[in-house]
Amino acid sequence: MVLTGVALLPLALGLSGCGQGVEGELGEARPILHYFTWSDYVEPELIAEFERREQVKVVVDTFSSNEELLAKLQSGATGYDVAVPSDFMVAIMIQQGLLQEVDSQAIPNASSLESHLQALPFDPNGRFSVPYLWGTVGIGYDSDILSAAPDSWAILWEPRYKGRISMLNDQREVFGAVLRSMGQSMNSTDPLVIEAAKERLLLQKPLVKTYTSDHYDQLLASGEVVLAHGWGGQVARAMAERPSLRYVVPKEGATLWADCLVLLKSAPQKALGMKFINYLMEPEVAAHTSERLRFASASRPARQLVSPAVRDNPAVYPPLDQLVRLEWMRDVGKGIRLYDRAWTELKMQ
Amino acid sequence: MLAHRTASVTVTLRNSCRACWLAVPGLVWMALFFLVPLGLVFAVSFASRGTYGGIVWEFTTANYVDLLHPLYGKILSHSLWYAMLTTACCFVLGFPLAYMIARSPARWQPVLLLLVMLPFWTNFLVRTYAWMILLRHDGLINHVLVSLGLVATPLELLYTPTAVVIGLVYGYLPFMVLPLYVAVERLDPLLVEAAYDLYASRWAVFTRVVVPLTMPGIVGGCVLVFIPSIGSFITPDLLGGARSMMIGNLIQHEYLVARDWPLGSAVSFVLMAVVMAAVVLYYRQGDRSAGPVERR
Numbered sequence: 001m002v003l004t005g006v007a008l009l010p011l012a013l014g015l016s017g018c019g020q021g022v023e024g025e026l027g028e029a030r031p032i033l034h035y036f037t038w039s040d041y042v043e044p045e046l047i048a049e050f051e052r053r054e055q056v057k058v059v060v061d062t063f064s065s066n067e068e069l070l071a072k073l074q075s076g077a078t079g080y081d082v083a084v085p086s087d088f089m090v091a092i093m094i095q096q097g098l099l100q101e102v103d104s105q106a107i108p109n110a111s112s113l114e115s116h117l118q119a120l121p122f123d124p125n126g127r128f129s130v131p132y133l134w135g136t137v138g139i140g141y142d143s144d145i146l147s148a149a150p151d152s153w154a155i156l157w158e159p160r161y162k163g164r165i166s167m168l169n170d171q172r173e174v175f176g177a178v179l180r181s182m183g184q185s186m187n188s189t190d191p192l193v194i195e196a197a198k199e200r201l202l203l204q205k206p207l208v209k210t211y212t213s214d215h216y217d218q219l220l221a222s223g224e225v226v227l228a229h230g231w232g233g234q235v236a237r238a239m240a241e242r243p244s245l246r247y248v249v250p251k252e253g254a255t256l257w258a259d260c261l262v263l264l265k266s267a268p269q270k271a272l273g274m275k276f277i278n279y280l281m282e283p284e285v286a287a288h289t290s291e292r293l294r295f296a297s298a299s300r301p302a303r304q305l306v307s308p309a310v311r312d313n314p315a316v317y318p319p320l321d322q323l324v325r326l327e328w329m330r331d332v333g334k335g336i337r338l339y340d341r342a343w344t345e346l347k348m349q
Numbered sequence: 350m351l352a353h354r355t356a357s358v359t360v361t362l363r364n365s366c367r368a369c370w371l372a373v374p375g376l377v378w379m380a381l382f383f384l385v386p387l388g389l390v391f392a393v394s395f396a397s398r399g400t401y402g403g404i405v406w407e408f409t410t411a412n413y414v415d416l417l418h419p420l421y422g423k424i425l426s427h428s429l430w431y432a433m434l435t436t437a438c439c440f441v442l443g444f445p446l447a448y449m450i451a452r453s454p455a456r457w458q459p460v461l462l463l464l465v466m467l468p469f470w471t472n473f474l475v476r477t478y479a480w481m482i483l484l485r486h487d488g489l490i491n492h493v494l495v496s497l498g499l500v501a502t503p504l505e506l507l508y509t510p511t512a513v514v515i516g517l518v519y520g521y522l523p524f525m526v527l528p529l530y531v532a533v534e535r536l537d538p539l540l541v542e543a544a545y546d547l548y549a550s551r552w553a554v555f556t557r558v559v560v561p562l563t564m565p566g567i568v569g570g571c572v573l574v575f576i577p578s579i580g581s582f583i584t585p586d587l588l589g590g591a592r593s594m595m596i597g598n599l600i601q602h603e604y605l606v607a608r609d610w611p612l613g614s615a616v617s618f619v620l621m622a623v624v625m626a627a628v629v630l631y632y633r634q635g636d637r638s639a640g641p642v643e644r645r
Contacts, residue, residue, distance in 0.1 A: 067402075067605050074403055092401045163505065169591045171606065210508045210590030224486055333400045340607045341420070347594040348423050 032057045033272050036072075036083040038259070039064050041133075043292055050279050056272060073098055078266045081273040084259050088331045090129045091122035093262065099128040100263040106274040109281035109299065116323055117258060117298045122330070129260035130277055131298035133233075133290070136318045136326060137173055137255040140216070140235030142226040144244040153181035153250045156227060157200075162207045166219055166228045169211040171343035172329060173255065174201065177229060180253045186327055189335030198342040202349055220245055231257075232315035236294040239315065247315035249322050256318075256326035258298065290316070394614035402608025412615035421599070421616070425623065428596040431510075432579035435517040439525040439574045440567070442518065447529035447566075451536075462530065465523050477516060477587050484512050484588070508590030516584040524573040532566020533559075572628055579624060596620050 035047075039062040047058050061080070063069045066089040073080075074096070085093055093099050104110060110130045117131040141150060145164075156165055156177075167174050176186030178197045188194060209225055216228040217238035228235065232247055239245045261277045263270060279285060281298075287305035290297040294310065296317045297303065303311060310316050318326070332339070394412055397405045415421075450461045468476060483489050484507040491503035506512055536559065544554045560567065582597030594602070596616065603613030 065605065067608055070402065070608065071605065095401055096403075169586070205592070208590075208592070210592065212591060222485075222487070331401065334398075336607055337609070340602070340609070341418075344420055344424070344594060344599065344602075347592070347598075348420060348427070 030055055030057050031269055031272055032059055033082070033269050033276055034059050034061065034080045035276065036061050036063065036069065036080040038062060038084060041084060041259075041293060043289055046280075046285055046288060049285075050276060053279075054272070054275060058276070070096075073264070079268065080264055081267040081269045082276055083262055083264060084132060085129075085262060086257055086259050086329075087120065087122050088329050090260050090262065092331050094123065094128050098265055100265045100267060100270060101127050102130060102263055102277065103274060106271070107278040107281065109278050109283070109286075112283075112300045113298050114300050114303070116320070120258065121328055123260075129262045130281060131258045132261045132280065133293065133295040134256070134258035134298055135232045135296050135316070136249050136322070137168075137177070137229070137231055137257070138235075138247055138249040138315075140220050140228045140230055140238065140245055140247050140315070142220065142223065142242070142244050143246045145226040149246065150227075150248060151251050153177055153252055156229065157204050157207070159207065161227055163209050164224075164226045165204075165208050166216045166225045166230075167204075167208050167211050168216075168229050169213045171339050174211070174229070175339055175342070176255055176327075176329060177250075178204075180327070181250070183252070186255065187330045187332060189332050189338065191338055194338045194342050198346055201346050205346065205349060232318065233293060233295040236310075236313055236315040239313070247313075249314070249318065249326070251325065253325040253327055255329055256323070257329065390614045390617055393610055394618050396611045398609045398611050402610075404610055409611075412612045413619075415612060416615055416619060421619075424594055424596055424599055425619070427593065428579050429623075429627075431513065431517065431585075431595060432575050434514055435521060435578040436525075436571050436575045438514065438518045439522050440571065443522055443525035443529055443570065444567075447526050448533050450526075451530050451533035452538075462527070465526050469523065473520060474583060476520070477583055480512075480516055480519065480588060481507060484515070507588065508592060510589065510593075512588040513585050516588040517578045517581060520581075520584065521574040521578055524577070525570040528566045528569035528573065529563065530566075532563035532569075536562050568632060572631065575627070576624055580620065 033056055035058055037060065042060055042062065047060065050056070051058055063072065066086050069083060069085055070089060070092060073083075073093075090099075102110075104126070107130060110126070113131060114134075117134060118126070120126070120129075120131065123129045139150060139153075139155065141155075143149070146155075155161075156167070172186075175194065175197055178200050179186045179188055179193070182193070182197060182200070184190075184193050184197075210219070212219070213230075216225065216230050217234045219225040220228050220235065221238040221241040223242070235245065235247045239247075261280060263273045263277065267273050280289070283299055283301035283305055286297040286299040286302035289295075290302060290306050291310055294313075294316050297306070303317070306317075314322075393404055395408055395410065397407050397409050397411070399405045446465075450458055450465075453461060485491070486503050486505070486507070488507070490506060491500075494500045495503060540558055540562065541554060544558045549557065579595075580597040580600075581595060582601050585591070585593065585595045585598055591598075600613050600616050600620070603609045603616060607613075
């Protein structure tokens, strides 16, 4: 009883303070930063550390696709400060005028990026974005079942593995893989090329157990599939449960992706947002993120700080000699209808 | 006769109008959150997609013209088929269950009804994931089937059309059972007894007495199952392995992946029109078969 009274005392004082119109108390309340990120990118300890250091509160909201992020911002969601779109979405957001230029003075940690991430096609001068995490799309496979390591997308058309293959449920990635295997760009908008790619995918469909972008890591780990088209980091997480899993980027080439930290034009806390971006790019913080999420950090000094097991895992840190055969996914504008139609036809066969 | 009818209508009107203002909050709610969004979807379905997604307000019927492509007819008929199959399965499973509950001792009925509704306490997505675990290659169902010696090797259950129908029937069965229960509960057991006394066979009692008298419940249950199952998209993605599309998947795809809101809106409207037509047709048929019995 006494304890309750004591606990309530500051509250009562605070309330009376407000009643007397002491504005300063409210004005000095902890600023709030709104961070909009991928649902699997949240590292609570790191967020808490930033909150302690800057005496602020960080509110995290998540999305599960670039399109969802864009749709929310386009339909007028405001109040977010920092977001994490992928490469091609950065280009769209710049076009749509959704992004605020970042001040390179305020983000010194952005100056030590991996060399191949310094001048990016979607934001050549790095005026609007800071690359955060990056990686590849490839094939995760079970080395206990596959005697020889596959090196080509063709393995996904191998009748022997019928019903034990999963593909991403993502039209651009699935078409991207088959386009590369045909020696084409994954950003093709040639109707004939896309039609030919669809024919190849129709041949593959009877072999595919499921199209999923979410739980292929569980399918690999449980052995339900032995070949999975997917993002390296997610395959790397499955490796922890099933050590016989391996990851390969096919020789015909694949997607190179980078998720980038951006400051929104509508951000209420621009200065704090840039501080936050700088914090996430601090070598120790970036290394910790990379270690926990199993994605490569864009920070060059961070690479030296992650454990060798993670750094030397090609699913997490793509070997640099692979870079020449990787391609950025670009927005294809109205060409998306070609992919849409072909994808729907694939599903309806 | 006519005068009597008019009088009763007037009385009903006067009674209902006295309570009219009570309906205002509900009507405002419906207008704001149902009619306005519906109007917006309708307007957007005649707009065009911008180069980077988004909506460009230039009037066009191109979205509806695009839907004439046989591909979309195929998706629609595919969805109709799944929805009808689900409704039929729910009816076959739900009717005996509803009958049993309605005819069980009065003190047990609330408990049994609660059990029917119990699954709603858990999120649908979570329950669908549970089905994935059950249907897996090395899941519980296969485990039981193999250990009982019913099958030699585990069946491929997950990521098949069967799994989609199982998921849909599981998800929407309660919507069938509840209206049927209400209808059966109101059915006078004496009428069933009378039919037997008049030497009707079991089948004749069911088709000529029980079904006509519970028709409102049957129609209600079927509509409640049919509508959500035709638009479902989680079940075909998760249990069907996204190997085919239902119209709900197409709408989700157009809105969220292709960022083509105008086309997505057009698909939504066509779906609404089809569902509306199906429901009206169904209610009419229901009226016709239920009508004569009530008059007798």
